[in-house]
Amino acid sequence: SLLLAVAMVLAMFPVTALADENDVAENANDVAQIGVEGYPTLAEAIEAASEEGETVIQLLSHVTEADVSIPIGKTITLDLNGYTLTTNITVNGSLTVEDTSSNADGMITNSTEGDCKGNTVTVATNNSGEDSASFTLNSGTIKSVKSGKSAVYVAGSSTKASGKFTMLGGQVVADNEGTNAASAAVYVFGYGTAEIKNGVVTSKEGIAVNAPGNSKLTISGGIFNGSINLVSGSNTVISGGSYSAAFELSKLAPGYVLVEINGIYQVLSGTPDADTGYVKLTVDGIDTYHYSVSDAMDTLDSSGTPAIITLLKNVNSSLEISDGQIITLDLNGQEMLGHVDVASDAKLTVMDSTASTEPVLNDDYSVSYTAGRLYTTNIYVIRAEGEVVVESGIVENTGDQSNNTYGASAAVLADNGGSVTIEGGYVTGSQFGAKPYGNGSSITVRGGIVAGQDNAAVGTFGTDTGTTTIAIEDGIVVGHTESSGAIACGVYQPSQNGTVTISGGTVIADGGVGVLVRAGKLSITGGVVIGSGTAEGTVGDGTTVVPSSSVVLDLACGYTGYDTSSVTITGENTEIRADSGIAAVYGTDNPSTAATSQITISNGNFSSAVDPDYLDDSLTAELYSTSK
Numbered sequence: 001s002l003l004l005a006v007a008m009v010l011a012m013f014p015v016t017a018l019a020d021e022n023d024v025a026e027n028a029n030d031v032a033q034i035g036v037e038g039y040p041t042l043a044e045a046i047e048a049a050s051e052e053g054e055t056v057i058q059l060l061s062h063v064t065e066a067d068v069s070i071p072i073g074k075t076i077t078l079d080l081n082g083y084t085l086t087t088n089i090t091v092n093g094s095l096t097v098e099d100t101s102s103n104a105d106g107m108i109t110n111s112t113e114g115d116c117k118g119n120t121v122t123v124a125t126n127n128s129g130e131d132s133a134s135f136t137l138n139s140g141t142i143k144s145v146k147s148g149k150s151a152v153y154v155a156g157s158s159t160k161a162s163g164k165f166t167m168l169g170g171q172v173v174a175d176n177e178g179t180n181a182a183s184a185a186v187y188v189f190g191y192g193t194a195e196i197k198n199g200v201v202t203s204k205e206g207i208a209v210n211a212p213g214n215s216k217l218t219i220s221g222g223i224f225n226g227s228i229n230l231v232s233g234s235n236t237v238i239s240g241g242s243y244s245a246a247f248e249l250s251k252l253a254p255g256y257v258l259v260e261i262n263g264i265y266q267v268l269s270g271t272p273d274a275d276t277g278y279v280k281l282t283v284d285g286i287d288t289y290h291y292s293v294s295d296a297m298d299t300l301d302s303s304g305t306p307a308i309i310t311l312l313k314n315v316n317s318s319l320e321i322s323d324g325q326i327i328t329l330d331l332n333g334q335e336m337l338g339h340v341d342v343a344s345d346a347k348l349t350v351m352d353s354t355a356s357t358e359p360v361l362n363d364d365y366s367v368s369y370t371a372g373r374l375y376t377t378n379i380y381v382i383r384a385e386g387e388v389v390v391e392s393g394i395v396e397n398t399g400d401q402s403n404n405t406y407g408a409s410a411a412v413l414a415d416n417g418g419s420v421t422i423e424g425g426y427v428t429g430s431q432f433g434a435k436p437y438g439n440g441s442s443i444t445v446r447g448g449i450v451a452g453q454d455n456a457a458v459g460t461f462g463t464d465t466g467t468t469t470i471a472i473e474d475g476i477v478v479g480h481t482e483s484s485g486a487i488a489c490g491v492y493q494p495s496q497n498g499t500v501t502i503s504g505g506t507v508i509a510d511g512g513v514g515v516l517v518r519a520g521k522l523s524i525t526g527g528v529v530i531g532s533g534t535a536e537g538t539v540g541d542g543t544t545v546v547p548s549s550s551v552v553l554d555l556a557c558g559y560t561g562y563d564t565s566s567v568t569i570t571g572e573n574t575e576i577r578a579d580s581g582i583a584a585v586y587g588t589d590n591p592s593t594a595a596t597s598q599i600t601i602s603n604g605n606f607s608s609a610v611d612p613d614y615l616d617d618s619l620t621a622e623l624y625s626t627s628k
Contacts, residue, residue: 031063042068042085049074059083059106066115070095072130080106080140088118091133091163092126097170099140104170109143119153120144123163123192132161137199141171144185147178151185156192156215164193167222171200174226179206181229188215196222196241203227211236219267242266259291262316262337266291278315282308293317293336300325310353311336311372321346321386331372331393339378344417346386350374352393352425359426359449361476365510367449369394369426381411381429384418390425390448397429410434411450414441414468422475424448431455433477436498439466445505447475452489454482455540457507459492462518462540462559468498472527474505481512487537487548488512490529493520494540496561502527503571511535514550514578518542519561524551524604525571531578549586550576550607553595556588563592567599574604584608 030038032045034057039045042057042065049055051073058079064086070076075094082101085108089095099106110120120142123135135152144151151172156162165186174185181187184207188194193216194209201208203226210229211217217236228247230236239253243265249258256269261278268276268291277289281296283305290296294317296309302324309327311334318338321327323345329336333354342348352371359369373394374381381397382388390412399409411429414420417440424447427433433450434443435458443458450457457479460468470491481488490507491514493500498520504527507514511533515522531550538545542557551569555562569576569585576584584606587595596613 031061031065032057032059034058041065042087046070046074046076049076058100059085063087064111064114064116067118070133072126072133080108082106084109086111086116088116088120088122090122090124091135092124093131094134094136095121096136096138097140097142098138099170104139105141107141107143109141110146110149112146117146117149119149119187120151121153123152123154123165125155125157125160125162128160130161133163134166135163136166136168137170137172138168139170141173143171143173143175144183145175147176148180148182149176149178150174150182150187150210152187152194154186154188154192154194154215156188156190158191158214162191162193165195167194167196167199167201169199171202173201174203174206174208177205181207181210181212184208184210184229185226186210188212188217190214192216194218196220198222201225238267239269240267257291259295260317261292262314274312278311278313280308280310280312282310293319293338297321321348323386329374331374333372335373335375337375339376339380340374340382342382342384342386342388342418344385347389348382348384348387349389349391350382350393350395350425351391355392355425358424358447361449361478361508365478365480365508367426367428367451369449371425379409380413382420383413383415384420385416386418388412388414388418388420390420390422390427392425392448394425395427397431399430412443413437414443417441419444421446422448422450424475427451428453432459433457436460436468436470437464437466438468440468441466442469442471444469444471444473445475445477446473449476449478451477452479454480456489456492456516459489459540460495460498462494464495464498465560466495466497468495470498470500472500472502472505472507476506476508478508478510479512480510481537485537486512487533487535487539487546489514489516489539491515492540493522494518494542494559495520496559496564499523501525502529506530508532509548512537512548513539513546513552514576516540516546516552516554517565517567518554518557518559519565521565522551522553522567524567524569524574524576526574528575528577531582531584534579534582544588546588547582547586548578549582550578550584551586553587553599555590555593555595555598558590562590565598568602569600569604570602572603572605576604577607580607582608583611585610585614587611587614 070093077096080099188211208226219238221240236251272289306326310330314335316337319340328349331352355371375396377399409430410432414436416438421444428451479488479490488509496519506528514529514531533548599614602616
């Protein structure tokens with residue numbers, strides 16, 4: 001019959017020919033298998049491997065085994081299969097390591113004690129005339145946890161057949177405490193050869209790759225965490241890869257450059273173009289492309305020729321604009337992490353050519369705005385000793401809110417006579433949004449939104465003795481607070497020689513004081529100033545508890561210059577508003593000086609009755625002591 005004929009044909013084949021490739025050895029004590037044949041030790045599996053062609057050995061369990069050798073003449077592929085092999089392997093023949101498990105998390109490691117304290121994998125030298133030992137890593141991890149020992153050690157000799165290591169993937173890790181060359185993740189010794197095309201090489205404490213003497217190292221790709229130790233005389237050629245630290249540039253292949261991009265050093269080929277560049281530099285209508293902002297700036301001189309830097313990708317770079325330079329930074333919808341310093345005879349304009357709308361202040365005083373961002377966690381994002389104009393885009397400081405240095409986690413800092421003009425965009429800091437500091441420094445708001453998240457949106461320190469100027473002409477200024485016991489503040493003027501003028505725009509405190517003056521001078525001739533909420537609390541480092549009024553003159557704190565401070569409110573279109581039951585204008589007295597003597601109101605619209613003693617002498621209390 002047909003069934004009998006089929007059965008007779010099948011009987012002519014060996015049983016193993018019908019075994020599924022995923023079958024495993026039946027003995028539970030087996031740690032490795034070749035096909036379906038199991039072996040109780042890896043060494044026995046290697047011994048059983050044929051010297052004809054390649055033999056695949058697959059691990060079946062975690063195993064610790066003393067020194068294992070791959071002899072000359074054998075070609076072994078070791079599939080880690082998701083398991084950990086603790087051993088020291090010496091390769092005299094050919095070994096390929098891979099991991100076919102779904103997570104590819106198998107590992108070969110040495111140990112800090114016992115019989116496995118040597119280099120994890122040693123690619124040995126063979127006698128002259130013999131084939132060179134070779135080790136290839138496709139996937140999985142090779143790790144050294146022993147100080148003074150490498151994960152992969154490639155031996156070499158001028159009189160013998162030197163070893164060769166090829167890395168196509170996976171990880172090589174020196175997870176030890178050693179910082180010397182012998183503790184490197186990959187150590188290529190003498191005339192040994194290593195070729196790294198892909199994968200990750202990591203040293204926990206020191207050297208990722210050590211290639212001294214006459215070793216030969218070729219790197220065309222991969223990620224390297226740790227230094228690359230290239231001793232003079234080594235034959236090294238690098239044409240790719242990403243590195244946590246710079247290395248000797250003479251080892252770069254011709255036509256390649258090492259550039260720092262977002263804190264990582266990358267080897268890139270040739271001159272960047274519109275597709276590969278991170279930054280476009282435009283001077284006199286001519287575009288050039290660069291891998292970093294600093295590379296672009298290095299091509300500029302101080303001739304005063306305007307230059308435009310356009311971000312093409314997100315970058316991590318700080319920027320120094322020197323005297324004589326005129327720079328426009330176009331965020332172009334990208335992000336730049338870093339801070340910018342502008343010299344006294346330099347100018348910076350920040351804008352975003354992709355920002356199609358103005359920022360919007362929502363009902364909860366949050367801001368909606370789609371644009372590129374220049375940001376930092378430093379004490380300032382932009383420090384201007386020269387001139388800075390913000391036209392559009394986001395300038396944000398996300399730094400430590402407890403920072404009390406003169407930058408005070410500000411987004412923009414006008415310093416030492418510098419000026420910052422905000423014409424648009426969104427400027428926000430974890431403390432101040434914008435701050436003048438030092439003699440002759442000024443902040444001008446003509447548009448956009450300026451916010452302070454845990455201090456004033458615009459303001460300075462009471463310890464500043466310089467002549468500073470704050471001018472609010474248009475736009476929105478909004479202060480928030482996150483500190484317990486404190487209330488928000490829109491504009492803060494505590495310094496003895498500071499001047500604030502508000503002629504337009506809107507100043508808002510999100511649960512606090514619109515404008516607080518402790519020294520210096522405030523003049524309001526227009527615009528809208530809003531204090532919101534009914535809470536009382538402190539502002540800044542002052543200890544006086546004040547209400548959430550629109551305008552407060554706080555003499556009780558006794559800041560230097562309080563006795564010569566003044567508040568003047570005029571302009572028929574001026575609006576001074578606070579919540580119901582809260583005085584629109586409020587003053588605290590000092591034992592030597594009453595607030596009433598230093599507040600003068602001659603016009604305006606107020607949400608509550610004004611103290612008659614604040615009124616200009618030419619006016620009657622009846623006219624101005626109630627809301628207009």
